[in-house]
Amino acid sequence: MAPFTFTPWTSAMITVIIGFFFGFVLERAGFGISRNLAAQFYFYDMRVLKVMFTAIVTAMLLIFLASALGFVDFSRVWVPPTYLGPAVVGGFLLGVGFIIGGYCPGTSLVAAATFKLDGIVYVGGVLFGLLMFGETAPAFWGFFNHAGSLGRLTLYDLLGVDAGVVVLGVVLMAIGAFGFAEIMERIFAQPHGPGTGSFFSPSRPEPSIRLKAEKCACPLTALWVKYFRRAAVATALTIAVATLLIGQPSAERKIAWASKGLDQSIQERKIHIDPAELLGLMHNNQARLVMADVRRPSDFNLFHLLDAQNVNLRELDSGWATNLPPAAIVIVMSNDERAANEAWKHLAVQLNPDPQLPVADKSRVYVLAGGVNRWLDIYQRGQADSPGPETAATGDDTCRHRFATALGSRIACARPTIEKAPRRTFVAKVRAVIPTHHAAGGCG
Amino acid sequence: MKLPPEPSRYWNPYAAGIALGIVLFGALFVTGSGLGASGGFARVMVFLEACVAPAHVDRNPHLAPMAGGQNHPLDHHMVWMVLGVVLGGFVSGLLAGRVKLQTCKGPRISNTTRWALAFIGGGLMGYGAGMARGCTSGQALSGGAVLSVGSWAFMMMVFAGGYLFAYPLRKAWN
Numbered sequence: 125m126a127p128f129t130f131t132p133w134t135s136a137m138i139t140v141i142i143g144f145f146f147g148f149v150l151e152r153a154g155f156g157i158s159r160n161l162a163a164q165f166y167f168y169d170m171r172v173l174k175v176m177f178t179a180i181v182t183a184m185l186l187i188f189l190a191s192a193l194g195f196v197d198f199s200r201v202w203v204p205p206t207y208l209g210p211a212v213v214g215g216f217l218l219g220v221g222f223i224i225g226g227y228c229p230g231t232s233l234v235a236a237a238t239f240k241l242d243g244i245v246y247v248g249g250v251l252f253g254l255l256m257f258g259e260t261a262p263a264f265w266g267f268f269n270h271a272g273s274l275g276r277l278t279l280y281d282l283l284g285v286d287a288g289v290v291v292l293g294v295v296l297m298a299i300g301a302f303g304f305a306e307i308m309e310r311i312f313a314q315p316h317g318p319g320t321g322s323f324f325s326p327s328r329p330e331p332s333i334r335l336k337a338e339k340c341a342c343p344l345t346a347l348w349v350k351y352f353r354r355a356a357v358a359t360a361l362t363i364a365v366a367t368l369l370i371g372q373p374s375a376e377r378k379i380a381w382a383s384k385g386l387d388q389s390i391q392e393r394k395i396h397i398d399p400a401e402l403l404g405l406m407h408n409n410q411a412r413l414v415m416a417d418v419r420r421p422s423d424f425n426l427f428h429l430l431d432a433q434n435v436n437l438r439e440l441d442s443g444w445a446t447n448l449p450p451a452a453i454v455i456v457m458s459n460d461e462r463a464a465n466e467a468w469k470h471l472a473v474q475l476n477p478d479p480q481l482p483v484a485d486k487s488r489v490y491v492l493a494g495g496v497n498r499w500l501d502i503y504q505r506g507q508a509d510s511p512g513p514e515t516a517a518t519g520d521d522t523c524r525h526r527f528a529t530a531l532g533s534r535i536a537c538a539r540p541t542i543e544k545a546p547r548r549t550f551v552a553k554v555r556a557v558i559p560t561h562h563a564a565g566g567c568g
Numbered sequence: 569m570k571l572p573p574e575p576s577r578y579w580n581p582y583a584a585g586i587a588l589g590i591v592l593f594g595a596l597f598v599t600g601s602g603l604g605a606s607g608g609f610a611r612v613m614v615f616l617e618a619c620v621a622p623a624h625v626d627r628n629p630h631l632a633p634m635a636g637g638q639n640h641p642l643d644h645h646m647v648w649m650v651l652g653v654v655l656g657g658f659v660s661g662l663l664a665g666r667v668k669l670q671t672c673k674g675p676r677i678s679n680t681t682r683w684a685l686a687f688i689g690g691g692l693m694g695y696g697a698g699m700a701r702g703c704t705s706g707q708a709l710s711g712g713a714v715l716s717v718g719s720w721a722f723m724m725m726v727f728a729g730g731y732l733f734a735y736p737l738r739k740a741w742n
Binding site: 126127128130135136137138139140141142143144145146147148149150151152153154156157158159160162163164165166171174175176177178179180181182183184186187190195196198200201202203204205206207208210211212213214215216217218219220221222223224225226227228229230231232233234235236237238239240241242243245246247248249250251252253254255256257258259261262265268272274276277278279280282287290291294302349352353356 | 578579580581582583584585586587588589590591592593594595596597598599600601602603604605606609610612613614616617628629630631645646648649650651652653654655656657658659660661664666667668669670671672673674679682683685686687688689690691692693694695696697698699700701702703704705706707708709710711712713714715716717718719720721722723724725726727728729730731732733734737738740741742
C-alpha cells in the first residue's frame with residue numbers, strides 16, 4: 125500500500141522527477157514572472173488563488189479518495205505538524221515578503237531558471253532571510269517550538285468529523301472563491317494588462333499574455349473553457365461526495381485489508397518478545413520504549429509494569445499512536461495474549477510500514493509473550509524456566525496472580541533490577557527502526 | 569491596442585491547478601511527503617554556513633540537526649526537489665520561448681528599485697518560511713491538501729499579509 129519506501133538513490137531520483145514536473149507546471153502557470161503573482165493582490169489577475177486552490181482541491185480529493193478505497197495509508201502520509209504561533213507569524217511575514225518581492229521560494233526558482241534577474245536576486249534574499257532566521261531562532265526557541273504546538277492535527281480531527289465532510293466543505297469553499305475571483309477580475313480588469321519590463325528598456329510595457337485576451341481571440345477556446353469548468357466542478361463534487369459516503373477506513377477496515385499479513389505474523393510468533401528482552405529494553409536508556417497495557421483498569425491498578433500506560437482499543441484507534449516519538453518501540457501486553465494480539469493489530473496497521481506483509485524486522489510494535497502473567501511467573505515467583513516467546517499463552521486473559529492491595533508499579537517486579545532478576549536466554553527480536561521522516565519534515 | 573503575438577501562452581489557471589494537483593498527489597502517493605522549496609533553500613544556506621563556520625553551526629540548536637557534526641545538510645530529499653524545480657522551470661521556459669534575461673517589474677519603478685525590493689521581499693519570505701517551517705509550497709500547498717490545521721492558518725495569514733501591504737506597494741507593480 126502506498127506510500128512506498130525506497131533506497132536513498134531511488135528516492136532522490138523520484139524527488140528530482142517530481143520537482144521537475146512541479147517546476148514545469150509552475151512555469152506553465154505563469155509563475156515565473158513576478159507581476160503575474162503580484163497581480164493576485166490587486167485583483168486583476170487572480171491566477172495565484174485559482175492555481176493554488178485548484179491544486180489543493182485536486183490533490184486533496186485524490187488522496188482522500190485513495191485513502192477511503194484503501195490504496196493509500198493516510199497515517200503514513202506526511203501532515204505538517206501544527207505550530208500555530210509560528211505558522212501565524214511566519215505566514216504573515218511570508219505574505220508581506222510576497223507582495224514586496226513578488227515571488228515565493230518555489231516560483232523564484234522558476235524565475236531564476238528562466239533568467240529573470242529579479243528572481244535571481246530574490247533567491248539570494250530568501251537565502252539571506254533563512255540565514256538570519258537560523259541565527260536568531262535560538263532567541264525565541266520556546267515560541268518557535270511550543271507556541272500552539274499541537275502535533276499532527278488535521279481539520280477533521282479538530283472538528284471530530286469524517287475527513288469527507290471537510291473535503292466536501294473545502295470543495296464548496298473553493299468553488300465560492302473561484303466565483304469571487306472571476307467577479308473581482310472583471311471589476312478590476314486593467315486595459316493594458318500586466319507586462320514585464322525588458323532588461324534593456326525598463327519602462328516599455330511588454331505585451332499581455334493573459335487568458336482573457338486569448339479567450340476573446342478564439343471563441344472556440346472560450347466555449348471549451350466553459351464546458352471544462354462545468355465538468356471539473358461536477359467531477360470534484362462527485363469525488364467529494366463519494367469520499368464522504370465511503371468514509372475514511374476505520375481500524376476494523378484497515379485490519380481486514382491487512383488480515384493475512386497480520387494473522388501470519390501472530391501465528392508465526394514473529395512479534396512476540398521474551399519478558400527478558402522487555403526487561404533489557406526497560407533498562408536501555410537509548411531505546412524510546414512505550415508500553416501499552418491494554419488490560420482493564422482494575423487489573424492495571426493491582427499491578428503494572430513501571431511506566432506502562434493503560435489504554436483501551438478505542439484510545440489506540442483515536443490518535444494515541446499519532447504523536448508517538450518517531451523512533452518509539454511499542455510493546456503491547458495483556459494478562460495472557462489474546463487482548464494484546466488484538467491491540468497489536470490495531471497498532472500495526474497504524475505504525476508498521478507494510479502491515480499487509482508478514483513482519484520482517486521492520487515492526488515498531490511487539491507483544492509481550494505470555495503477558496503479565498508470565499512476567500510475574502518469572503520476576504515475582506522466580507520461575508526462570510517459564511516457556512519462551514515461541515510458546516503462546518492460551519489462557520483466558522485473566523490475572524492468575526493475587527495481590528492483597530492495589531500496588532500499581534510500587535513493587536520490585538514492576539521493574540526488576542538486571543542483576544537480581546532470574547537469567548534467561550532469548551533471541552532478540554526488537555530492531556531499532558529508523559523513522560521514515562525527519563522531524564522537520566517536507567519543508568523548513 | 570493591438571498586441572503583438574506571444575511566444576507561447578500560459579495554461580488556463582484551472583488546468584494548471586489540476587496539473588499541479590496531480591503532481592502533488594503523485595508526490596504524496598508515491599513518497600508520502602508533498603512538495604517543497606524552502607526546505608531545500610534552508611539546507612543550501614546551512615551548507616554554506618557550515619563551510620565557513622562549522623563550530624558555530626554545531627552550537628546552534630536550529631542548525632545543528634541539519635549540519636552539526638557528521639550531518640550533511642545536502643543529504644535531504646528537499647535539496648533534490650530544488651534541483652528538479654530548476655530543471656523543470658528551465659525546460660518549460662525554453663520550450664515556451666520565455667527564457668530571457670530580463671527584470672520583471674511594474675512600469676513605474678527602475679530595475680534597481682525592483683532588485684532592492686526583490687531582495688527585501690525574499691529576505692522576509694526566507695525569514696517567514698524558517699519561522700513557519702515551510703513556504704507556500706510545503707505548508708500552504710502540501711499541508712493544505714492534507715488538511716493540516718497549521719497549514720490552513722498559515723495560508724490565511726499569507727493572504728492577509730499580502731493584501732494588507734498591497735495598497736502601499738501599488739506603485740511597484742502597477
